[in-house]
Amino acid sequence: MEDHTKHARSVPLPAMQQNLNYVYPQIFWVDGCANTSTSCPPTPPVAPFPPPVPDRSKKPRSKRDRRSGSFLVISMLILLALTGVGLSMFQIFHLEKELAELRESASPEHIPPALEKLIEQKEQLVKRERKAAHLTGNPVQWDLPLEWEPVSGHAFTSGIQYRDRGLLINETGLYFVYSSVLFRGSTCSNHVLTHLVYKRNPTLPGSHVLMEDKGINYCAGQKIWARRSYLGALFKLRKMDSLHVNVSKIALVNFEESMTFFGLFKL
Structure with a gap:
């Protein structure tokens, strides 16, 4: 019995390679379109994104x-x-x-x-x-500028002289100046309440306002009312400057030492 394997024909290697070399068509993607032979339709314009919706949960500060x-x-x-x-x-x-x-x-x-x-x-x-002073309210008032208590209670002066109803600077430098006034009345008149701090210097004419506060519409009807005014800021003061406090009406000022006071300290 003959061996059938001897009659098997061997295929040359080049012929097999020719059968495997199959040419695939080329495919191109243009704007998401597969393009072989036909052209793609024009791409429609892209609509812009809508503007962001404002957050209405955040209300403006009152x-x-x-x-x-x-x-x-x-x-x-x-x-x-x-x-x-x-x-x-x-x-x-x-x-x-x-x-x-x-x-x-x-x-x-x-x-x-x-x-x-x-x-x-x-x-x-x-x-x-010793460059600080704290003056408290003095109920005995005759005229403006306001008169202050420099010694009793919480009041003191250290390196700053209290003279002629004001604080006298004896050394040029930076000072933090503050003043608090409590206005109080039993009837409502709605006059403008003015509270200001000003300085004088013998080498300069007149006075110069450093800070000022004005109050309006602070009461209603005939009820008892109260309004506090506070001023405070940093200033460069010269030697021989004197600082004073004025108000629009002395009769409306409450002179308790914890409510009405005036002072400064050197930085």
Whole structure:
């Protein structure tokens, strides 16, 4: 029996390669269209995106919100001012205590040069620190500018002289000046309430307004009313400047020391 495998014809390799080399048609994509032989229709123009819809959930801030924000800023400024004054007075207290101990430890007739120099340096430091004043309301008023209490209660002057109803600057520099006035009445007249701080200098004519506040529509009907006015800002003051406070009507001012006051401190 003959082997059939001997009669099998072998196919040459080039012939097999020719059968496998099949040419595929070329396909091109143009704007999302498969293009072989025919042209694609023109692409329609793309419509622009609509504008974003405004968020109507956020309402504009009301006058009450703005007033609350202003009151918060003013409260923070007052707190910072009082904190700075408190720290300064704390440092002054310790310096004065150290000076007293140094004077007690040394004989007034025989003070060593090194100790004398140290005492002098500390005295100069104390003088530089003492640049602050806080005046409170004085119910005894005769005329403008307002009269103040410089000693009793919370009032004090340190490195700043109170003279002629005002604060006298004895060293040029940057100062934070503040003033608070409480207006109160039993009847409503709706007169304009004015509260201002101004300065004078003997080398310059007249006076110059530093800060001013005016109040209108502060009461309604015949009810008892009250309105507080606060002024505070940073100024560069010169030596011999004197600062004073004016109001539109003294009879409407409440002179409680926690409500009506005037002061400054040097930075």
